[in-house]
Amino acid sequence: MSYVRPTFRHPDAQKNKLGYTRKAYxxxxxxxxxxCGHDSIVSSIITAFFEMSIEPHKVVxxxxxxxxxxxxxxxxxxxxxxxxxxxxxxxxxxxxxxxNKDLVYxxxxxxxxxxxxxxxxxxxxxxxxxxxxYVVMNNGCYGLTKGQDSATADKGSKxxxxxxxxxxxxxxxxxxxxxxxxxxxxxxxxxxxxxLPMLKAAISHKGMAFVDVISPCVTFNNAPTSTKxxxxxRDHMEATATxxxxxxxQEILTEYDHGTTIPVALHDGSxxxxxxxxxxxxxxxxxDAINSLEEAKAEDQILxxxxxxxPDSEDFHDINQTTDxxxxxxxEEELCPGNEVLQAFNESLR
Amino acid sequence: MKPTDIKNPEYFHRVVDCQxxxxxxxxxxxxxxxxxxxxxxxxxxxxxxSNVFPGILGRVCDxxxxxxxxxxxxxxxxxxxxxxxxxxxxxxxxxxxxLPKAPEKKNGKKIALxxxxxxxxxxxxxxxxxxYELDLYDDATKAGGFxxxxxxxxxxxxxxxxEEINYILDMGGITTYLNTYVSSLKEILDxxxxxVFIGSGAPRGRDLPNLPGRQEGDKxxxxxxxxxxxxxxxxxxxxxxxxxxxxxGNTAMDCCRTARRLGGEDVKVIVxxxxxxxxxxxxxxxxxxxxxxPILENLTPLEFIVEDGRLQGMRFEKVMPEYDEQGKRxxxxxxxxxxxxxxxxxxxxxxxxNAFPFIEPECNIAFDDYGLPKLDxxxxxSSVPTVFFGGDSAFGPGNIIIAVAHGHEAAISIDLLCRGxxxxxxPEPEVTLAxxxxxFHDWLYDSHVTxxxxxxxxxxxxxxxxxxxxxxxxxxxxxxxGKVEAKRCLNCDVQTVFDEGLCIECDACxxxxxxxxxxxxxxxxxxxxxxxxxxxxxxxEQSLYVSDILSTGRVMVKDENVCLHCGICAERCPTAAWEMxxxxxxxxxxxxx
Numbered sequence: 001m002s003y004v005r006p007t008f009r010h011p012d013a014q015k016n017k018l019g020y021t022r023k024a025y026x027x028x029x030x031x032x033x034x035x036c037g038h039d040s041i042v043s044s045i046i047t048a049f050f051e052m053s054i055e056p057h058k059v060v061x062x063x064x065x066x067x068x069x070x071x072x073x074x075x076x077x078x079x080x081x082x083x084x085x086x087x088x089x090x091x092x093x094x095x096x097x098x099x100n101k102d103l104v105y106x107x108x109x110x111x112x113x114x115x116x117x118x119x120x121x122x123x124x125x126x127x128x129x130x131x132x133x134y135v136v137m138n139n140g141c142y143g144l145t146k147g148q149d150s151a152t153a154d155k156g157s158k159x160x161x162x163x164x165x166x167x168x169x170x171x172x173x174x175x176x177x178x179x180x181x182x183x184x185x186x187x188x189x190x191x192x193x194x195x196l197p198m199l200k201a202a203i204s205h206k207g208m209a210f211v212d213v214i215s216p217c218v219t220f221n222n223a224p225t226s227t228k229x230x231x232x233x234r235d236h237m238e239a240t241a242t243x244x245x246x247x248x249x250q251e252i253l254t255e256y257d258h259g260t261t262i263p264v265a266l267h268d269g270s271x272x273x274x275x276x277x278x279x280x281x282x283x284x285x286x287x288d289a290i291n292s293l294e295e296a297k298a299e300d301q302i303l304x305x306x307x308x309x310x311p312d313s314e315d316f317h318d319i320n321q322t323t324d325x326x327x328x329x330x331x332e333e334e335l336c337p338g339n340e341v342l343q344a345f346n347e348s349l350r
Numbered sequence: 351m352k353p354t355d356i357k358n359p360e361y362f363h364r365v366v367d368c369q370x371x372x373x374x375x376x377x378x379x380x381x382x383x384x385x386x387x388x389x390x391x392x393x394x395x396x397x398x399x400s401n402v403f404p405g406i407l408g409r410v411c412d413x414x415x416x417x418x419x420x421x422x423x424x425x426x427x428x429x430x431x432x433x434x435x436x437x438x439x440x441x442x443x444x445x446x447x448x449l450p451k452a453p454e455k456k457n458g459k460k461i462a463l464x465x466x467x468x469x470x471x472x473x474x475x476x477x478x479x480x481x482y483e484l485d486l487y488d489d490a491t492k493a494g495g496f497x498x499x500x501x502x503x504x505x506x507x508x509x510x511x512x513e514e515i516n517y518i519l520d521m522g523g524i525t526t527y528l529n530t531y532v533s534s535l536k537e538i539l540d541x542x543x544x545x546v547f548i549g550s551g552a553p554r555g556r557d558l559p560n561l562p563g564r565q566e567g568d569k570x571x572x573x574x575x576x577x578x579x580x581x582x583x584x585x586x587x588x589x590x591x592x593x594x595x596x597x598x599g600n601t602a603m604d605c606c607r608t609a610r611r612l613g614g615e616d617v618k619v620i621v622x623x624x625x626x627x628x629x630x631x632x633x634x635x636x637x638x639x640x641x642x643x644p645i646l647e648n649l650t651p652l653e654f655i656v657e658d659g660r661l662q663g664m665r666f667e668k669v670m671p672e673y674d675e676q677g678k679r680x681x682x683x684x685x686x687x688x689x690x691x692x693x694x695x696x697x698x699x700x701x702x703x704n705a706f707p708f709i710e711p712e713c714n715i716a717f718d719d720y721g722l723p724k725l726d727x728x729x730x731x732s733s734v735p736t737v738f739f740g741g742d743s744a745f746g747p748g749n750i751i752i753a754v755a756h757g758h759e760a761a762i763s764i765d766l767l768c769r770g771x772x773x774x775x776x777p778e779p780e781v782t783l784a785x786x787x788x789x790f791h792d793w794l795y796d797s798h799v800t801x802x803x804x805x806x807x808x809x810x811x812x813x814x815x816x817x818x819x820x821x822x823x824x825x826x827x828x829x830x831x832g833k834v835e836a837k838r839c840l841n842c843d844v845q846t847v848f849d850e851g852l853c854i855e856c857d858a859c860x861x862x863x864x865x866x867x868x869x870x871x872x873x874x875x876x877x878x879x880x881x882x883x884x885x886x887x888x889x890x891e892q893s894l895y896v897s898d899i900l901s902t903g904r905v906m907v908k909d910e911n912v913c914l915h916c917g918i919c920a921e922r923c924p925t926a927a928w929e930m931x932x933x934x935x936x937x938x939x940x941x942x943x
Binding site for chain 2: 001002004005006007008009010011012013014029030033034035036037039040042043189190192216218219222230231234
């Protein structure tokens with residue numbers, strides 16, 4: 001078994017604007033099961049940061065516990081990282097984000113880490129609209145403890161040698177919309193063509209960008225009877241309006257045909273163009289977004305793509321009117337302005 | 351593109367770059383692995399079967415395998431394949447028990463071999479094992495041909511030559527007629543030989559007969575290949591202090607380095623063309639420079655300066671290259687003052703010519719405009735069905751490994767001829783496939799890719815080696831260096847084999863591949879498909895491995911170019927759609943069906 005990856009890369013590998021090849025964004029070799037969907041998500045995360053030319057040291061990757069939460073070891077080996085307590089990634093992310101808003105925060109979690117033990121934390125970080133990318137690698141089972149059904153396993157779905165799931169499942173995307181997230185998307189680890197621009201858009205979005213990625217557990221939950229298997233997802237995947245992501249730096253050359261595409265500008269100036277389909281409303285309306293999710297479910301379909309988007313969101317810093325300067329750059333004088341200022345402040349509250 | 355036909359033995363053969371580039375198709379990765387595991391004798395025997403002269407070739411082969419080596423494309427330097435061959439030869443045990451013997455009972459067929467070089471010796475070895483009787487004629491006192499007369503002992507000690515030539519001559523069934531110059535092919539054809547093989551080399555060195563001063567200075571001017579032979583046979587023991595060597599090929603390199611050992615203190619190499627266009631192998635040029643021999647470029651000879659019957663020097667015209675639209679080079683004078691270089695002796699190493707003074711017109715052997723025999727390129731048969739050519743005498747000056755490959759092919763042809771079969775109905779190569787799976791994620795071969803750089807071969811102290819032309823300059827790899835170098839081999843013969851029926855398109859291999867070789871993509875025409883891959887496949891000499899259509903309608907396309915054969919795709923594959931399978935390719939030899 002290979003414990004290290006050979007260091008050689010393709011001699012013609014492309015470089016990004018910073019002059020880095022993709023190698024600068026890689027991590028250690030994966031120790032997950034061969035064929036794990038998480039590895040594909042890892043690969044898309046690497047490609048997204050590489051192609052967006054984000055300096056690795058400007059990224060913070062955070063995770064909880066679980067197979068999914070091991071993955072930050074496999075990407076962005078030169079970024080900041082925090083592997084937190086089970087289900088507590090959002091608290092650590094909130095603290096870090098409060099201290100330094102100049103960094104990109106990428107939280108990685110799983111269905112157990114988010115929909116079970118971390119549900120409370122998930123709910124609150126979403127309603128606070130923390131500026132982060134929250135990726136759930138969702139395989140519908142507890143792979144690390146031999147594949148028990150998780151809270152996102154669909155009712156009636158059957159894992160390898162398992163009995164049909166008897167409880168209702170939690171749809172994290174629907175929940176995130178309800179809780180106030182302004183960017184909610186669902187992808188599939190087996191469809192990088194869709195996942196990559198989705199992650200890039202999530203990185204560009206300001207505020208909570210929630211991305212639920214269905215990621216088959218090849219070892220325990222890839223039976224054709226499971227709704228989180230490669231074959232089932234491929235057969236039942238339905239994309240919302242398909243989309244392109246045009247980062248800010250890129251010159252926009254395409255003329256929009258307003259009949260078929262709708263551009264949505266993100267906070268940083270990047271643009272998502274949604275290809276409108278006859279039977280689909282463009283999903284910047286909360287009510288419609290939830291409706292279409294429910295409709296798809298009723299038809300045994302999995303709706304993927306960007307499900308809901310509000311480009312004009314206010315993040316936690318905006319709401320709290322916190323300082324623009326990272327705390328580590330504030331001087332002692334700025335942080336402790338003295339008794340006089342404190343007295344004046346207290347006076348103002350009386 | 352159509353799905354790749356991996357059942358065609360040539361597909362995976364092409365992936366093993368070194369073996370494919372070798373004229374004799376020696377299974378390089380296989381013997382390098384054996385060296386790594388210290389099984390030197392077995393490694394030597396694999397070489398011996400394929401290229402007949404492992405100890406010799408491990409020192410002086412032209413190494414077409416090394417520029418082809420995949421390591422050269424992913425790193426800077428290829429694996430030192432040639433010198434690893436020497437490691438096997440240096441460390442082997444007594445192999446006499448492993449050498450085959452010619453059968454007691456002969457098959458009644460008799461073959462004449464003209465010339466005792468590597469081509470004839472290869473024919474002799476291959477055919478004696480099948481019960482042929484062979485008569486080998488050579489005008490020298492010992493067999494070996496150019497390997498003996500042209501390659502200086504400081505590169506190839508006589509002991510090594512004798513040993514490997516004797517392995518063949520001692521097998522039985524071979525009668526040598528040394529000191530015997532064949533002056534008439536007709537006389538040979540008139541005897542009762544069933545076939546004749548001509549491996550007489552390209553024995554005539556080019557001269558400059560019309561250059562002013564050539565006649566007057568004759569005593570001090572020598573044709574390189576003749577001079578080298580005279581050194582080997584001790585007819586020449588000394589040279590002047592100042593020597594000019596004209597020519598830029600490997601013979602020139604051997605001449606100048608030999609001159610350094612025979613008293614030459616100020617030895618210079620003069621080439622007509624720019625130095626970058628010299629024909630000599632890079633490593634041979636390096637060795638000459640290491641021995642303080644400067645190489646002067648862009649000088650064409652004008653005259654030999656002879657005064658009072660003594661050579662004083664040579665006059666050269668300064669030129670520079672000009673290239674026309676076809677890239678054809680012309681050397682045009684710069685108009686500068688001619689350059690005079692003083693010297694005591696001049697060695698001419700400006701090329702070799704074929705010469706067949708012993709072939710009479712009535713033998714009816716057809717020759718082309720260049721004076722080379724007209725041959726069937728596959729069978730090496732001449733216009734006279736029982737006469738075959740090989741080595742330098744077939745297609746002009748080449749090298750030892752080409753001569754060996756010719757020998758194998760000629761032996762096959764002669765055997766087919768004697769059995770009355772069609773010469774074009776040639777035996778197939780022997781191909782085997784062996785899975786390398788040892789356990790869950792473990793392989794039989796050492797899949798780890800090391801980062802070590804190419805190891806230097808230790809050399810004898812320069813002052814010591816320049817004193818004595820019989821001292822071998824290179825010491826060969828020691829145990830450690832040899833192992834480190836052997837580990838650099840990427841095991842390109844362990845093939846990545848894809849089964850589209852098992853693939854679930856999880857992308858694990860794509861994500862894990864360190865060199866981004868694997869793609870799942872919509873099919874297309876080769877040209878445009880190559881551009882669409884994750885990293886465009888612009889090395890057109892390397893194949894694309896294309897699968898049949900997968901369930902999502904895409905195909906798997908693997909660019910073989912910089913695949914490290916690390917096995918990570920197969921390790922990360924959940925369904926064993928990728929497998930690591932060792933592929934062995936053994937060229938057919940005479941007697942195979």
